[in-house]
Amino acid sequence: MASLRPATQADLAAITAIYNEAIRNTTATFDTEEKSLDDRRAWLAGHGPRHPVIVAEQAGAVAGWGCLSPWSDRCAYADTCEDSVYVDASSRGRGVGAALLAELLRLARQNGMHTVIARIADGNPASEKLHCSAGFERVGVMREVGRKFGRLIGVQIWQRML
Ligand SMILES: CC(C)(COP(=O)(O)OP(=O)(O)OC[C@H]1O[C@@H](n2cnc3c(N)ncnc32)[C@H](O)[C@@H]1OP(=O)(O)O)[C@@H](O)C(=O)NCCC(=O)NCCS
Numbered sequence: 320m321a322s323l324r325p326a327t328q329a330d331l332a333a334i335t336a337i338y339n340e341a342i343r344n345t346t347a348t349f350d351t352e353e354k355s356l357d358d359r360r361a362w363l364a365g366h367g368p369r370h371p372v373i374v375a376e377q378a379g380a381v382a383g384w385g386c387l388s389p390w391s392d393r394c395a396y397a398d399t400c401e402d403s404v405y406v407d408a409s410s411r412g413r414g415v416g417a418a419l420l421a422e423l424l425r426l427a428r429q430n431g432m433h434t435v436i437a438r439i440a441d442g443n444p445a446s447e448k449l450h451c452s453a454g455f456e457r458v459g460v461m462r463e464v465g466r467k468f469g470r471l472i473g474v475q476i477w478q479r480m481l
Contacts, residue, residue, distance in 0.1 A: 321375035321382055321415050323422045326363060330374050333381035335359045337405050346440045346472050347405070349465045369430045370400060373422055375415045382410040385419035387427055390436055398433040404449065411445070420453045428481045437477040440465065455479040
């Protein structure tokens with residue numbers, strides 16, 4: 320089983336590699352340009368105490384990462400956050416994503432969040448199942464808001480009340 324802990328600078332190479340694989344090969348993220356280590360360093364530093372970045376470690380290697388991010392910088396949204404979960408392609412389908420999301424929900428509650436939002440691009444059954452099993456409900460869809468790999472893609476909004 321994976322062990323979960325806060326991410327550190329030492330995890331950034333693995334976090335970046337996992338994210339860049341998803342950028343290259345999936346519509347899970349609407350980023351289209353791979354991220355540099357420097358970019359991810361700034362990204363990690365920008366995550367304050369209420370919006371942690373965590374990793375799942377298995378056999379001494381980072382098998383996946385997850386984070387909470389602010390939903391908006393407008394103050395009235397302060398207790399609403401968004402989750403992200405990315406698992407290394409070789410470790411998917413073995414419970415790592417579920418463990419990361421459960422820990423993010425625990426931290427969100429601990430940090431006084433009221434609700435967590437997930438944006439899931441159409442055509443990602445693994446993420447839909449992951450979020451459904453964690454108690455998220457699909458509350459809407461934004462049609463054809465992204466264009467990647469030459470096609471238009473909708474984004475579902477899922478929400479978990481805490
Ligand atoms: C989505 C993702 C994070 C799920 O993590 P994972 O470790 O593979 O998922 P788990 O093994 O914990 O499985 C979680 C649930 O999803 C189901 N699932 C996993 N892969 C699936 C697939 N390819 N198709 C359908 N269901 C799937 C599991 O059966 C499990 O269901 P359960 O709750 O009924 O037991 C992972 O596939 C991933 O990193 N994908 C690319 C990035 C991504 O899509 N991130 C989410 C962006 S919104």
